[in-house]
Amino acid sequence: MKKKIILLSIIIGFVVFIFIYLNRIDLAPKKEVYETTIDTLNIPNDKFGEKVKYGRDLMLNTAILIGPNGTNGQYLGNKMNCTNCHQNAGTKPFSFNLINSHKEYPQYRGREGKVLSLAERVNNCIMRPHNGKPLPLDSKEMLAFLSYLKWISDQSKNDTFLGHENLKIEFPNRAANPDKGKVLYAKHCISCHSENGEGLMKPDSTTYVYPPLWGKYGYQPGSSMHRIIKQAQWIKANMPYNIAKWNKPVLTDEEALDIAAFVNNDEIHERPNPITFDYPYPQEKAIDYDKGPFADTFTEAQHKYGPYEPIINYWKSNGMKPIY
Ligand code: HEC
Ligand code: HEC
Numbered sequence: 001m002k003k004k005i006i007l008l009s010i011i012i013g014f015v016v017f018i019f020i021y022l023n024r025i026d027l028a029p030k031k032e033v034y035e036t037t038i039d040t041l042n043i044p045n046d047k048f049g050e051k052v053k054y055g056r057d058l059m060l061n062t063a064i065l066i067g068p069n070g071t072n073g074q075y076l077g078n079k080m081n082c083t084n085c086h087q088n089a090g091t092k093p094f095s096f097n098l099i100n101s102h103k104e105y106p107q108y109r110g111r112e113g114k115v116l117s118l119a120e121r122v123n124n125c126i127m128r129p130h131n132g133k134p135l136p137l138d139s140k141e142m143l144a145f146l147s148y149l150k151w152i153s154d155q156s157k158n159d160t161f162l163g164h165e166n167l168k169i170e171f172p173n174r175a176a177n178p179d180k181g182k183v184l185y186a187k188h189c190i191s192c193h194s195e196n197g198e199g200l201m202k203p204d205s206t207t208y209v210y211p212p213l214w215g216k217y218g219y220q221p222g223s224s225m226h227r228i229i230k231q232a233q234w235i236k237a238n239m240p241y242n243i244a245k246w247n248k249p250v251l252t253d254e255e256a257l258d259i260a261a262f263v264n265n266d267e268i269h270e271r272p273n274p275i276t277f278d279y280p281y282p283q284e285k286a287i288d289y290d291k292g293p294f295a296d297t298f299t300e301a302q303h304k305y306g307p308y309e310p311i312i313n314y315w316k317s318n319g320m321k322p323i324y
Contacts, residue, residue: 052147062130079201081211110281228261
């Protein structure tokens with residue numbers, strides 16, 4: 001009798017083990033993953049792979065291929081590359097990472113007040129940060145961008161990958177200060193992005209060694225990079241270049257906000273195309289967007305520079321969801 005029970009337990013145990021193994025049931029709590037490896041050697045050698053490769057090339061060499069003097073078309077108004085902000089062609093964590101984008105579109109966007117396809121979202125970046133004109137939706141280039149975004153999304157099987165988000169920062173209970181930012185800019189940024197923010201062009205003038213942060217070849221004020229919270233989250237994780245890392249930043253949260261306030265101060269820094277018509281519904285407007293009307297009583301200056309906590313609390317206590 002005893003033997004039978006032992007044998008039965010072993011069999012049941014074995015069956016349960018096989019079942020768990022086959023179903024890959026993950027009994028451990030899900031581990032948060034911040035890095036993910038995308039190996040370009042895995043790009044297939046077929047027609048789809050060709051598009052993926054061209055898409056990756058467009059991410060890295062945007063200006064050369066579709067810039068103002070682009071070899072394959074002239075769409076951009078400046079010589080920046082997608083990878084200047086979406087670093088490592090959109091695969092670096094906390095660098096406006098694009099690994100999940102293909103899964104997350106079509107998506108409702110408060111800025112336009114409607115659902116946008118991924119292609120329309122790509123065109124947003126071509127028009128605002130690149131100050132350009134939209135790619136035709138059926139162009140070879142747009143299909144290549146989409147193929148690349150689909151491929152990186154399929155490569156990252158990990159649904160707990162968190163590096164596609166922006167780095168969280170704490171808000172001080174004062175406004176971000178462009179004057180303090182100017183001093184910090186001189187210390188941490190000026191050596192590459194230069195005193196007048198124009199960066200450094202390659203000797204052959206095709207694109208930048210160090211991209212511009214303002215001036216008529218920088219991103220438009222309608223770009224998300226122009227929002228102070230968003231830029232601070234990005235620069236804390238990524239700048240100074242090659243030194244800062246998302247988990248080993250150089251700047252504190254306050255410093256990142258002060259620098260972003262200096263870079264994005266439109267009173268001292270010129271930008272192309274200052275006219276934007278965004279956010280048809282004020283209650284869907286990002287709190288650090290600097291143009292009214294707002295769904296609250298705070299000034300444009302407070303929206304732009306903070307302090308942000310009172311705005312966040314106002315929104316929450318009025319049953320609205322603050323976006324930033
Ligand atoms: C000056 C910086 C900058 C440049 C250059 C830039 N982008 Fe963006 N891009 C952004 C920012 C900021 C966002 C918004 C990120 C966020 O909301 O967290 C964004 C968002 C996106 C998104 C949507 C991501 C998502 O999952 O919601 C796509 C797709 C995209 N960019 C593609 C491109 C492509 C393709 C290029 C080159 C043609 C490009 N971007 C160039 C700054 C830039
Ligand atoms: C050692 C040179 C270097 C330093 C120092 C540096 N950057 Fe950069 N920065 C770069 C490079 C190179 C890129 C493009 C990144 C890429 O293509 O991967 C870049 C990109 C950027 C971008 C996005 C692209 C654009 O032009 O809008 C911003 C914003 C930025 N840097 C801000 C800063 C700030 C703020 C500091 C100081 C805290 C700083 N950088 C320090 C080299 C530098």
